[in-house]
Amino acid sequence: MRQQWLLGILGVIGAVVIVVLLLPALPLNRGTLALLHRQPAQAVPLMQQALDRQPQDPFVIWQLGQTHAHAGNLEAAIATLRPLADDPTASPYALRLLIILLTQQGAADDALVLWQTHQQRIPRMPATTAAHLLQAILKQADAPDPTLTYPLLIDLFDLDTNDPNERLLHETLQALDFWDSSRGQQLQATLLWLTHSAPPLAAVTAPAPDPAALADLLELSPDAFSWGDELVPNGSFEQHDALTDFATHWQRWSLRWVAQYVGERTNTAMISGRTGEAWHGNAAMRIETVWHSPADGREVVRAGIISPRIALQPDTSYVLSFVYRTQSNGVSYFYFNQSGRDGFKLAPNAAWQRVSVVFSTGTAATSVQPMILLWNDGTIWVDAISLRLLTLPNGTLPLDRPLVQIGELQG
DSSP: HHHHHHHHHHHHHHHHHHHHHHTTHHHHHHHHHHTTTTHHHHHHHHHHOOOOOOOOOHHHHHHHHHHHHHOOHHHHHHHHGGGGGGTTSOOOOHHHHHHHHHHTOOOOHHHHHHHHHHTTTOOOOOOHHHHHHHHHHHHHHHSOOHHHHHHHHHHHOOOOOTOHHHHHHHHHHSSTOOOHHHHHHHHHHHHHHHOOOOOOOOOOOOOOOOHHHHHHHSSSSSGEEEEEEEOSSSTTTTOEEEETTTTTOOEEEEEEOOOBBBTTTTTTEEEEEEOOOOSSOHHHHEEEEEEOTTOOOOOOEEEEEOOEEEOOOTOOOEEEEEEEEEETOOOOEHHHHHHHSSSEOOOOSSSSSEEEEEEEEEESSSEEOOOEEEEESEEEEEEEEEEEEEEOTTSSOOOOOEEEEEOOOOO
């Protein structure tokens, strides 16, 4: 009996110890779950509760700062993360996030000091953040130390350390006059537009299709059809993810993302969604490639953007629209999916062009993943990508092939 009593007491004590140990983590766990369910506003107070219980824990500080960033509270995120700058136990990813946020808030000089202090520990930077840090270095010296610029250019162009282009880049940067050369000047111009941060507009939806253009495409009167709600998230590129330093919901894509600033061989691809060169709102997507082929023509650069996959209903008609303009002689394409099999070419044009596409799905459920791709030397700006369900008179569709119309617009 006495032995059972002792075991019972020990069991109660053990349960109390477990509860005491787990209790501080409960708000943290719940906050993490809220983030996983894309509910940062609900996660912030939970993470704050966790920090109140463990105020010196660098991991909890990092999680709260990251949650503020997800919620769009960049100033709160920076204030939360700043104490970690002098904490040797802080996660390198927490320091990386602080550097990213500082550059987005216009404090690139502070970010550069932090990066230089912890350079050996910090993982790779997003391309735009690397561009901000490079600009901060160039402001401080006409001929910057290659040991500083080299690792940031590796991040900027996302080069593998075993890539032969990485070695070429390293050799080229040793030249004292690199930044005054044509290649260096070209790179500085790229840094300028990569770091241009257009003020974001809240809850901007891409404009609805042009009724007149759609009526002409369908050979129907404008009152014979209607469309549903917007299906493309962030089609105007106004929303920006502080953690990835890129347009929310969108992804970069490139076949060759390399830099060769040697002789006549240059091969680069840069993509940014924060440029102020917009047709609608404040932001647009800009894709720029520079390509000088060697004699054998093997070097090709292709770069673009891909949306999330969007589910479509069977036996249904849809209208997809967007605007674009181009510069130089690059060849641009629109694809319905990343496979690159279903799509069409976008003719070069310096003026904004509106693209309208009407298509029908088959009997099986399917999906699309809009993709804009640029080949070779040139620049394309894309804005206001929209996809909506289209209601048409009975008997008009389904179509056996998409209807495509491209026309010039102003504004």
